[in-house]
Amino acid sequence: MGGHLVTARRRVLLDLIRGAGGHVDAKELYRRATSQGESISLATVYRGLRLFKALGLVDERRLGQLGCYYEIRRPVDHQHLVCQGCGKVIEFQSPLMRRLIDQVQHDHNFSVAKTELYLQGYCQECKWQTEDSGR
Amino acid sequence: MGGHLVTARRRVLLDLIRGAGGHVDAKELYRRATSQGESISLATVYRGLRLFKALGLVDERRLGQLGCYYEIRRPVDHQHLVCQGCGKVIEFQSPLMRRLIDQVQHDHNFSVAKTELYLQGYCQECKWQTEDSGR
DNA sequence: TTAAGTGCAAAGGCTTTGCAGCATA
DNA sequence: TATGCTGCAAAGCCTTTGCACTTAA
Numbered sequence: 001m002g003g004h005l006v007t008a009r010r011r012v013l014l015d016l017i018r019g020a021g022g023h024v025d026a027k028e029l030y031r032r033a034t035s036q037g038e039s040i041s042l043a044t045v046y047r048g049l050r051l052f053k054a055l056g057l058v059d060e061r062r063l064g065q066l067g068c069y070y071e072i073r074r075p076v077d078h079q080h081l082v083c084q085g086c087g088k089v090i091e092f093q094s095p096l097m098r099r100l101i102d103q104v105q106h107d108h109n110f111s112v113a114k115t116e117l118y119l120q121g122y123c124q125e126c127k128w129q130t131e132d133s134g135r
Numbered sequence: 136m137g138g139h140l141v142t143a144r145r146r147v148l149l150d151l152i153r154g155a156g157g158h159v160d161a162k163e164l165y166r167r168a169t170s171q172g173e174s175i176s177l178a179t180v181y182r183g184l185r186l187f188k189a190l191g192l193v194d195e196r197r198l199g200q201l202g203c204y205y206e207i208r209r210p211v212d213h214q215h216l217v218c219q220g221c222g223k224v225i226e227f228q229s230p231l232m233r234r235l236i237d238q239v240q241h242d243h244n245f246s247v248a249k250t251e252l253y254l255q256g257y258c259q260e261c262k263w264q265t266e267d268s269g270r
Numbered sequence: 271t272t273a274a275g276t277g278c279a280a281a282g283g284c285t286t287t288g289c290a291g292c293a294t295a
Numbered sequence: 296t297a298t299g300c301t302g303c304a305a306a307g308c309c310t311t312t313g314c315a316c317t318t319a320a
Contacts, residue, residue: 004274004275005288005319005320006319007236007274007318007319009276009277022152025309026163026309026310027309040276041276041277041278042277043276043278043310043311044275044276046309047275047276051309062199062200063287064195064249064251065197068310068311075256081239081243081245083245084248084309088148090243092239092242094235094238096231097239099228100232100252101232101233101254103229103231104227104229104254105256106218106228108216108225108255108265109258109259110216110218110254110258110259111256111262111313112216112254113271114199114253114254114256115252115253116252116253116255117253118250118253119245119249119250119251120248120250120251121246121247121248122245122246122248123244124244124245140293140294140298140299140300141294142299142301145300160284161285162284176300176301176302176303176309177302178285178286178302178303179279179300179302179306181284181286184301185286200286200311203285227285237318240304
């Protein structure tokens with residue numbers, strides 16, 4: 001059973017994902033790596049991300065139509081709130097989520113392995129603007 | 136302000152979406168249309184879907200890594216449960232969802248416009264199999 | 271030394287678009 | 296008739312892959 005190598009690219013990649021605090025996609029990681037002088041190809045970024053996912057180090061999230069974003073896996077589950085005005089991403093977590101999942105598992109005799117709640121709308125600042133413009 | 140035409144293709148397309156009970160993607164709609172003798176192109180399918188979305192007739196859902204699925208918009212919100220064993224899609228709805236959204240809106244001063252909860256796991260039948268195989 | 275990682279370019283899905291012709295109101 | 300619809304083929308994204316070369320252990 002072959003192990004996985006610790007390479008320079010992978011270290012850089014993982015550091016970048018950590019530093020990004022979630023909310024980066026593959027292309028952005030590639031851009032950040034190269035812009036700080038690191039030599040890496042987009043293909044390697046994708047391969048690294050796939051590996052990290054498989055190892056459970058990183059989670060891939062689909063934020064609506066925005067595409068795939070990557071973040072370090074953390075012990076406590078959280079969900080995302082995306083502002084369609086300014087694009088801001090807010091993380092939150094609610095105990096109701098746990099209750100909801102328990103309920104669904106029970107009602108449908110289903111074993112839930114992965115959950116993703118995505119909420120889209122307008123943040124405090126962008127709310128005013130939509131009200132003003134009346135759009 | 137131009138109106139939108141009611142055309143044969145669009146009628147067919149909408150009927151197919153209705154008949155599918157959710158859970159079809161563009162390619163599948165194209166396949167079903169042509170296989171029942173209708174003449175339509177994939178581009179027209181996409182254009183129709185975009186229009187229906189804009190008119191609020193149809194919702195686009197991203198079921199995890201499965202891609203885009205389309206369904207007739209219904210008055211009552213619902214969410215999806217996808218079995219990673221057999222691919223079955225189960226719809227459900229829970230009053231906890233409403234409460235969770237109210238809470239998030241309040242806590243983050245955010246106005247939620249669109250919500251999507253996606254749960255992935257194993258249904259009743261597929262649960263046994265994963266237990267047996269011990270995988 | 272040797273399995274694993276990497277870059278490059280090509281290929282694969284899915285979705286959109288430009289354009290010329292067609293159809294609906 | 297005029298605006299909007301359609302098909303076709305091409306192009307655009309994002310992501311994966313084949314292959315030859317490089318590197319970590």
